[in-house]
Every structure is written in structure tokens, then in C-alpha cells.
Amino acid sequence: MFKNAKPIQKDKLHDQVYDRLCMLLREGEFTPGQAVPVAHVAEAFGVSAMPVREALTRLLAIGVVANVSGRSVGVPALGYPELTDLRNVRLEVETLAARWAVANRDAAFIGDLEALLEQLETTERSGEVRGYIKANYEFHLRLYQQSRSPVLIDIINTLWLRVSPHLYQLEREDQYKVSNEQHRKIVEAIRKGDAEQASASLRQDISDAYDVLVRVLFSTEA
Structure with a gap:
């Protein structure tokens, strides 16, 4: 998972995590219905879970991802x-x-x-x-x-x-x-x-x- 992920630089951390997640979404790295643990994203990016959660909250707000559980998100199916x-x-x-x-x-x-x-x-x-x-x-x-x-x-x-x-x-x-x-x-x-x-x-x-x-x-x- 996240073969193209690179460690995130510490400056402007939240925006960088958000931009990287957007890039992965557009490049098909997230499969609809697949649960993606927040911890896995944080590990792949080399950051703590907090900026990942904040970036995912922004994506949740526009309906791009949905909560699967307390610690995982996923791309929702389209009706x-x-x-x-x-x-x-x-x-x-x-x-x-x-x-x-x-x-x-x-x-x-x-x-x-x-x-x-x-x-x-x-x-x-x-x-x-x-x-x-x-x-x-x-x-x-x-x-x-x-x-x-x-x-x-x-x-x-x-x-x-x-x-x-x-x-x-x-x-x-x-x-x-x-x-x-x-x-x-x-x-x-x-x-x-x-x-x-x-x-x-x-x-x-x-x-x-x-x-x-x-x-x-x-x-x-x-």
C-alpha cells in the first residue's frame, strides 16, 4: 500500500499531508470499499496520526472519504x-x-x-x-x-x-x-x-x- 508515498517534510505539515492524500486519491491508490487505517497512512508518510486525521477531516467534509471505524477511513461507494x-x-x-x-x-x-x-x-x-x-x-x-x-x-x-x-x-x-x-x-x-x-x-x-x-x-x- 502507498508504494509512491514519500516522507513528509515538517514545515506546513498539515497541508502537505492533505495534498499527498489528494494525489493518492486521484491516482487510484484508494479502492472504494477498502478500509485504510489512519496509522498506516501516518506510517507511510512518516508523520504522527494527528495531521493525518486533520487532513482526513477535510476530505470527510467534502464527501471524498467516509469513516469506516474509529481508526479507519475509506472511499464510499457512489450511488x-x-x-x-x-x-x-x-x-x-x-x-x-x-x-x-x-x-x-x-x-x-x-x-x-x-x-x-x-x-x-x-x-x-x-x-x-x-x-x-x-x-x-x-x-x-x-x-x-x-x-x-x-x-x-x-x-x-x-x-x-x-x-x-x-x-x-x-x-x-x-x-x-x-x-x-x-x-x-x-x-x-x-x-x-x-x-x-x-x-x-x-x-x-x-x-x-x-x-x-x-x-x-x-x-x-x-
């Missing part, structure tokens, strides 16, 4: 209404960020996306699930950063904290390969300066992932 609500908000907020990113595009931005797309395709072909989830987050984050709107990025990061732990489910229906087709279309549209096509491809990417999660999570429910 259908919550998953649908997340999809609807993402469609509005993330496509807006994509349109603004196209308006602010430059050669460095396009080069960064092309490099991240290569990582996505490499991890998809090799079946590296966690590697793909990490590269997927980095691709989308780089896209949204080009919007140059810190407010939008903060909103999007909170949305991704909620949805990222569930993206490993998409491997079941070969969705990573399908998603990469949309990623390629996004990059091609940005090269051409076509904000509407970039937004449409991103919308399709989000909607496709939602459809797969609905089938995987709820198809067996009565």
Missing part, C-alpha cells in the same frame, strides 16, 4: 444519483475549461498533451491500470490548467477527488482504449484551434466513462 450528478457537473465545468484552454493554446501546451497522450497509450497497451489512471489525471489536469482559471481548476480537482478512485472499474470493458480515442481527438482539435470539437470529444469521454460505470456498478441491482 446512482450521486454518480449522475457528478457526470452532469463535470460536463459543464470541464468542457468550459477545455474551451478556455483552446483559446490559450501554445506550442508548449500542445507538446505537453502529446507527451501525456503517449503515456496514456503506453499504459493502456501494457495493462498498467494505476499507471493509466495517473496519466489520465495528468492529461486532464494539464488540459484544464491551460484555461488559466484557478477557480475552475479548484472545482475540477474536487470533482476528480470524488470520481478518480472509481476509474479502475473502466478496465473491465476495455474503456481505456475507447477513452484514448477521445483523448487523441481532443489533442487534434486543440492543434487546429477548434474549441467546439475539443469540448465535444471531452464531453463524449466523460459520458462514455459514466455509461460504463453505471453498467458495472448497477447492472446487477434489482
